[in-house]
Amino acid sequence: MTLQRPEDQGDARRKRIVDYYDSCEIDYRTNWHLDECLAMHIGHWDETTKTLAEALVRQNEVMRIKGKITAADLVLDAGCGVGGSSIYLAGSSGCKVVGITLSHKQARSARRLAEEREVHGLTAFQVMDFSSTGFADESFDVVWALESSCYAPCKKTFIREAFRILKKGGRLLVADGFEIKASYTPFERRIFDLWVKKWAVDALESLSVFRDHLHETGFVNIDYEDITENVTPSSRRLFGLAIIAWPLAQLAEVMGKRSKIQNDNLLGAFFQYLVLKFNLGNYGIFYAEKN
Ligand SMILES: C[S@@+](CC[C@H](N)C(=O)[O-])C[C@H]1O[C@@H](n2cnc3c(N)ncnc32)[C@H](O)[C@@H]1O
Structure with a gap:
């Protein structure tokens, strides 16, 4: 038996995430207005939104205002x-945004799109792990994590790194899905896993544990807004898309036109809705400040 070193496990996890995103970009392009909205998040629906495109942009706006x-x-x-x-x-x-x-x-893609949209003077893009960035202490006013902290194998390490690189008075914004039950039956756990693992996430954090991590790390003025209702229309839409696309996607896989990762993406899209529908998890935005 060969034992995997922790750094190799980290490399394998990072590769799984990159493979998922690079393979499934086509699905975001076909079904999620990627070229128009540039969003790989779920979308925030409220009285100001009528379309998915509007909800995708609205999610950025809601976080910008909160932050x-x-x-x-x-x-x-x-x-x-x-x-x-x-x-x-x-x-x-x-x-300015990094x-x-x-x-x-x-x-x-981000560099090219920033140039096309004429904000390249204000933006820079790098390949870097957010749990271990290499940025100097107190570099940023805001750390923004929109549906990305879920990928951190250790959420506390991600939070500590955000705290380290934030200036005093800096703000952390995290929008993500969270576990909300103290314990899950094996069946509920299976539903959860069939969502998150198919999207290359190891596990979501419990909402209360995430809040505790923020406190323990030293963040203050911690606020959590549950926006599950605002994301449910997109969640339901993903669920419907997965059901409609599944038979053809299966055929395409047999014909070598779609990969297993891409079809697993559809499975994840199916099960994410069940997690919300059966109140196994919720979705919200954390706001926290560094003193
Ligand atoms: C669901 S997408 C969200 C992308 C973007 N925030 C948005 O709303 O369109 C998750 C992103 O997190 C990135 N990611 C996952 N783990 C990461 C890590 N350890 N360091 C940096 N980025 C990571 C992925 O590469 C991907 O770009």
Whole structure:
């Protein structure tokens, strides 16, 4: 038996995440307006939104307002995807943004898209792990993690790194899914896993444990807003898309036109809705400040 060293496990995990995103970008392009909205997040629906495209942009707006982001801020977009939030923030607030992702492909796309949308003077994109960034202490005014902290194998390590690189008075914004039950039956755990693992996430953090980590790390003015209702329309839409696409996607896999990772992405899209529907988890935004 050969034992895997921790650093190799980390490499394997990072590779799984990159493989998932690089392979499934086509699904985000086909079903989630990727070229138009540049968003790899779920979308926030409220009285101001009528379409998915509007909900995807609205999610950036809701977080920008919550984080009180202005032109004076330097923001770290931790887990930036193809740079959508970075480009949105630079364009709407005039702030400077550094976006980091594990995927070289995403970083290249983000640079190109920032240039096309004429915010390249305010943005920079790098391949870097948000749990161990290499940025100097107290570099950023805001750390923004939109559906990315879930990928951290240890959420506390991610939170500590965010705390270290934030300036005093800096703000952390985290939008993500969380576990909410004290314990899960094996059946409920299976449903959860069939969602998160198919999307290359090891496990979601419990909401109360995440809050405790923020306290223990030294964050203050911690606030959590449950926006499960606002994301449910997108969640339901994903569920419907997965059901409709499944038979053809299976055929495409047999014909070598779609990969297992891509079809697992559809399975994840099916099960994520069941997690919300049966109240196994919720979705919300954490806001916290560094004193
Ligand atoms: C669901 S996507 C969200 C992308 C973006 N925030 C958005 O809203 O469009 C998750 C992103 O987190 C990134 N990610 C996952 N683990 C990471 C890590 N350890 N360091 C940096 N980025 C990471 C992935 O590469 C991907 O870009």
